[in-house]
Amino acid sequence: MHNLGKTVLRFRAVIGAVLLLITAFMAYWATHVKIATSFVGLFPENHPYVRLYENYLRYGSAEKVIFEVRVKHGDIFNYDTLNRLQGIQLDTELLPNINHDMVFSLASDLTSYTVSVPGGIDWRNFMFPDVPKTAAELAALRSNVRAHKEQLRTLVSPDFKSAVVEGTFHQTGSQDYTQLFNTIQAIVHRYQDANNTIYVTGEPVIRGYGYYYFPEIRAIFLISIAIMIVALYIGLSDFTSWWVPALTGSFSALWGLGFVGLMGYDFDPLMLVVPLLLTARDISHGVQWQRRYYYLLGKGDIPNAECIILTTNYMFPAGVLAIAVDIAGVIFISFSGIPILDHIARAGSVWLAASLTMVFIFQPVLMSYLPTPRQRRSRLTKHMSFSGLSRIGERFARLGVDPGPARGILIVSAAAFLIWGILSGLHAEIGYLQPGTPLYRPDAKVNKDLAQIEKDFPTDEGWAIVTAPPKSEAFGGQGVPTNSVLNLKVLRMEHYLHNYLLNLPTVRDVRDIADEVVAPSNSLLYNGHPKFVGLPANNTIVYYTIMLFMRMRASGTMDQYLLKNTSCMRIMLTNHTAPTLSSLVDALHTFNQTYFPRHPELKGFNVTYLGGIAGLYAAANDELFRLDLRNIAFVLGCVFIFCALAFRSFQAGVLFVIACVLANFGAFIYLRLRHIGLTIDTVPVISLGIGLGVDYGIYTVARIYDEVMEGMPLRDAAILAKLNTGGAVMVTFSIIFLSLIPWFFSPALFHANMSLLLALLMMLNLLAGVMVLPAVLTWSRMRFVQPRQLTSEAPAARSAHGS
Secondary structure (H helix, E strand, O other): OOOHHHHHHHOHHHHHHHHHHHHHHHHHHHOOOEEOOOHHHHOOOOOHHHHHHHHOHHHOOOOEEEEEEEEOOOOOOOHHHHHHHHHHHHHHHOOOOEEEEEEEOOOOOOOEEEEEEOOEEEEEEOOOOOOOOOHHHHHHHHHHHHHOOOOOOOOEOOOOOEEEEEEEEOOOOOOOHHHHHHHHHHHHHHHOOOOEEEEEEOHHHHHHHHHHOHHHHHHHHHHHHHHHHHHHHHHHOOEOOOOHHHHHHHHHHHHHHHHHHHHOOEEOHHHOHHHHHHHHHHHHHHHHHHHHHHHHHOOOOOOHHHHHHHHHHHHHHHHHHHHHHHHHHHHHHHHHOOHHHHHHHHHHHHHHHHHHHHHHHHHHHHHHHOOOOOEOOOOOOOOOOHHHHHHHHHHHHHOOOOOOHHHHHHHHHHHHHHHHHHHHHHOOOEOOOOOOOOOOOOOOHHHHHHHHHHHHOOOEEEEEEEEOOOOOOOOEOOEOOOOOOOOHHHHHHHHHHHHHHHOOOOEEEEEOHHHHHHHHHHHHOOOOOHHHOOOOOOHHHHHHHHHHHHHHOOOOHHHHOEEOOEEEEEEEEOOOOHHHHHHHHHHHHHHHHHHHHHOHHHOOOEEEEEEHHHHHHHHHHHHHHHHHHHHHHHHHHHHHHHHHHHHOOHHHHHHHHHHHHHHHOHHHHHHHHHOOOEOOOOHHHHHHHHHHHOHHHHHHHHHHHHHHHOOOOHHHHHHHHHHOHHHHHHHHHHHHHHHHHHHHHOOOHHHHHHHHHHHHHHHHHHHHHHHHHHHHHHHHOOHHHOOOOOOOOHHHHHHHHOO
């Protein structure tokens, strides 16, 4: 380490050329980064719920679009509204990757009813292929819809003022959300008028709004970059080479972006705040190096080359420690099994690791080729009163370092905040806590549309899959085998579960083969008499009801309920918030534990859960709960190990763990106060905050340590560190904090919440690193910051160091 700076300058030409070539290579791949969203990449691929969903995709993917046509005056039974409904049905059929067997509406050929006629049963569509053209036909449609109101409860509202078109997409993993969103919005504008309002929702729409807002998000990103450069200029403009950290930080960003392009990862537009934070962190490391270099250069008696060598030798150990902790903060989220988090963890690690070479290797090389920086007064600061600022800085530096009430209040307050943060962390909530999508503001159109549609039609669906013993068949000969999911004993179990789930306040509807297919078809065998709507008396009649249903309905209709020898129970929920999903999972678990032991005749049968969009979100909640605990434990473990080794002290490791918890558990306080849960969207931001903020304390304590080892008294070392390194920390904090301000006004609520959270985390880490740690060190006088026996060379080294 002591010879690193000299080695770098000795081979500066070769080192600089190699790093520039690597940067050029990464810049080429950075041009291949694709802004896209992979829906399946948002969920843990190895979780049982996700595997269940993927194994039974023939029941329909979670990617759906739902159009609601709602009239302002009258009801839907008018020529204009029904023509618009039919137009939306036809246009939905033309959407890319749409599953044509799963597009339902009153105008669909898949939506039909049956009537008993002399000598048989007649199958009729409600409104296919034509819309009613006469008053008599319109009256007949109204009468048929009213008579089959229960069957059409998912397509027509109870007050007949709205109807929906629901389309399910094939799960391809390569959906172009920009094109799809634009096409969907074109349908909305095409059919909307003064009396007919069109609302639309669904996962493609929710994700598509990220692309809709992307021009605004991109503008905010560029404004943040501009603010970052201005903040850097203000902080370092006393010397002519103030721009160097911006260059090395940009090169580090090119390494990170190049890795994203090289690996073929998609870049979600809503995650654009993450690269901004990573780049700001890389620039911050450059600022720390540059400020230490300026400090030595300002002494006036050390040659430029020697200043570069000394700065590199002193800053590299602290830089390695800080970057290692930075990487630890993000790398462990790759253990989640969620592809998008894994990609963020890998790319973020490369992004942060790049600053080790670009800041602590390339920056010294670059400074050695540049003219010696001239100290000057910038136009922005030449009129400031530096004598006044100096006095304020000195008072700030002594606050908490000198014995007295201020230090006691500071330490006690920190301890109280630490306890509050730990308690909040232990009670952290997982998953979405509010209906709608928290990605956007409550008054955004996406949330208004979703709220309107959910008043009449449930949009969140979970699957309970009924499975039969191995090697069983749905049908056998001319009947239903005893080991079939269509056996009467299984249908009775489904009917019981159907009623059991409807007792949950969060369950709006349950659709299953027993109650949607067999029970209503049974009455058709008795001339449609409502008395016979229910399960048949034996398996022979069950067989006839199934055959009748398949005969009377369009091809593919049965695929909603039956696949090979499994059947799907669709559980329609009020929302996909964490409490709703937890109550459903608990109910299904209780049912399995209580029903099957009482019915030994169902041995080999099982109800497997949870599929559908509800299962995907429940899987993410499960994994994020475990990830949160693991991630915090691993990060704190790494902080302890790295800091204990770097400072060769067990006490140092414990001290930094406490500081990390003190500052970063404030995130859990914030989340509880704002009623925000840990989700796929919030976890990576919190993880970045945990790793990045502890840098402030590392650089401050490292400076105290260096000065004490060179012979300076601990109190004086703490004051110098707060004045000099603390000044650099203030610059880096200002760069990050000011660059986050534009995100407060993002159209995406996620950006606003997370930028506020990050700003809070950075501020807490600033206070912990620059105020609390020096106060604790001067109060406790820990052994690792006690001066050692000075050698005869120590005074000379101390002088060169600039203490």
